[in-house]
Amino acid sequence: MSDAPPIVCLLGPTGTGKTAAAIEISRRIPASVVNFDSRQVYADFPVITAQPDKHERAACPHLLYGFLPTIEKMTAARFVELAVRTIEDVRAENRLPILVGGTGMYLKSLLGGIAPIPEIPDDIRTSVLERIINEGPQALHAELERTDPDYAARIHPNDTQRNARAAEVFLATGRTMTWWHTHGEHTPAPYSPLKIGMQIALSDLEPHLARRIDVMLEQGALDEARCAMASCSDPEAPGWSGIGCAELLSHLRGEISLEEAKLRWVKNTRAYAKRQITWFKKESGINWFAPGENAAIADLVESWLAENFG
Structure with a gap:
């Protein structure tokens, strides 16, 4: 039981x-x-x-x-x-x-x-948002395919929210989303x-x-x-x-x-x-x-x- x-x-x-x-x-x-x-x-x-x-x-x-x-x-x-x-x-x-x-x-x-991902600083969040506006989420997804291919395979290149989040986390912590999902408490x-x-x-x-x-x-x-x-x-x-x-x-x-x-x-x-x-x-x-x-x-x-x- x-x-x-x-x-x-x-x-x-x-x-x-x-x-x-x-x-x-x-x-x-x-x-x-x-x-x-x-x-x-x-x-x-x-x-x-x-x-x-x-x-x-x-x-x-x-x-x-x-x-x-x-x-x-x-x-x-x-x-x-x-x-x-x-x-x-x-x-x-x-x-x-x-x-x-x-x-x-x-x-x-x-x-x-x-995973307890730390808060993202405002300047990093703003810079990622500007990239999304100017380059589109596809550019961030292309970078994600290089830095975190496992996570990139799970999200669509047009997904603004998840591509931005992955970029923010990597810039703020130096760690990928896959790392946080597998190593964090x-x-x-x-x-x-x-x-x-x-x-x-x-x-x-x-x-x-x-x-x-x-x-x-x-x-x-x-x-x-x-x-x-x-x-x-x-x-x-x-x-x-x-x-x-x-x-x-x-x-x-x-x-x-x-x-x-x-x-x-x-x-x-x-x-x-x-x-x-x-x-x-x-x-x-x-x-x-x-x-x-x-x-x-x-x-x-x-x-x-x-x-x-x-």
């Missing part, structure tokens, strides 16, 4: 049916879904970021979705703080917390603890996790991702972006850095056609899924299933709880 309380972690690349698996578990065990996807926290983009719809939310509670304004920044440290508080609320209701998402760093930070969250992953070849996932973007556009993704732009048109706002959001904003700003925006959206989604697959392959202790094997996943959760928590 384990003394640490149980949590289930459903992880894997985008578009592999993690939410459906969580709902199947909730049909057998009182449970609440807790988001750990860095894009699905934004309130203005429920369609573009594929947040659970009203029917999925009606099946069981879904928490930490769609609450953050486009102008606000989400970090791993902030996520951990929110997740711990949310998990404790779920446990207080005698429900099983099911963490669902694809942002590997958020889950790693929760289960393994956050960590305080793990006090939970006993069952990690379940959705495993699929990228070649099999690709056609589904393209179809899903077509569906998002049919469901009003462009109007969603237009409404978000009316309240926040700054392309540097953290919420606009998400895949799909950035491409549609470029179209609405008259920079590219809708067809080009869609092509970039598909291409960038594929690249993101590839990075997610690479990340989770390096994780240990994951029980792998094919998308759609939801009954088998629920069986595993039930037997794991019975064996380890009575």
